């Protein structure tokens with residue numbers, strides 16, 4: 001009996017009670033009250049460490065962390081919760097792959113194919129490891145035919161987004177995965193935006209690594225996930241060292257824990273994981289397909305309203321919840337400032353995707369991003385405010 005109604009969904013977000021209009025969810029999503037409550041309860045009443053002390057609250061916290069891990073495994077359709085690693089965010093997850101996996105396997109002149117659509121967090125870690133190993137980063141347009149001509153026995157890794165944070169484009173991961181594995185390379189998918197709007201089944205799609213951040217999926221900041229195939233995680237050595245990532249140690253050496261614990265040195269983001277677990281529980285109440293259909297319709301409406309304005313150039317794909325554009329002769333940041341004065345939150349600039357900006361031939365864009373908690377009134381208020389801004393700036 002899952003359902004989605006706009007009114008009920010919106011009621012769960014305390015931030016929607018303010019006067020402003022929030023259209024910056026691709027940067028970070030608003031949080032449901034249940035997440036806030038779970039976080040406060042941990043800090044106010046049940047503060048304890050995880051995996052260390054043996055008192056009641058500490059044992060509860062330890063259990064909660066593994067419950068949340070199982071929740072994430074279910075969300076991604078991973079075959080085992082030992083394939084889920086807690087990190088600080090998508091950025092740290094991808095750096096972990098680069099340093100714990102790629103740095104060990106890459107030889108000079110090996111190739112890492114990286115799409116041109118990528119957020120800097122799915123480019124810079126590869127540039128770093130390329131410098132460390134003598135491997136090369138190869139630019140790829142994200143077009144499937146081009147992948148077939150770029151890929152070779154030198155290719156060890158292919159890195160691609162699940163959904164572009166600039167254009168909203170979702171590449172065909174099934175086909176890409178097939179091609180990548182024909183060449184015995186591994187596929188790294190940046191799910192930071194994709195997981196928010198689409199189902200993902202890492203097992204069926206045969207994805208080797210999948211990274212995302214909790215904060216874009218109605219969860220807390222400072223928490224992320226790395227999914228990795230068990231067989232790969234087992235062969236990888238650790239990146240960070242410290243407490244609880246080892247079985248035994250002396251001054252000579254150490255023996256690392258099994259996955260996932262060997263990758264989780266130090267006290268985890270306990271409050272974050274507990275808050276995210278509440279988010280994931282809450283998410284199971286909703287018919288997310290229905291929610292996404294609604295968001296798509298709202299995106300369609302937004303784009304049709306924007307299309308009525310003159311001198312506007314779109315960069316985003318049809319019906320994407322991420323809508324990016326520019327207004328001729330008007331600087332994107334001027335628009336952001338004038339919208340902010342009218343209590344409207346959007347994002348402007350390079351969106352951490354400089355190579356893509358170069359390809360699009362601009363130095364920045366105006367981005368509004370929609371979630372199932374946005375309504376038509378948000379869009380209408382935004383359009384009116386944008387018209388005001390254009391009048392002032394044109």
Ligand code: PMP
Pocket residue numbers: 026027088089090091092119121122161163164165190192193213352
């Ligand atoms: N990839 C994409 C596509 C993103 O949109 C973002 C966040 N802007 C990231 C990666 C990085 O996420 P985080 O900063 O939370 O690590």
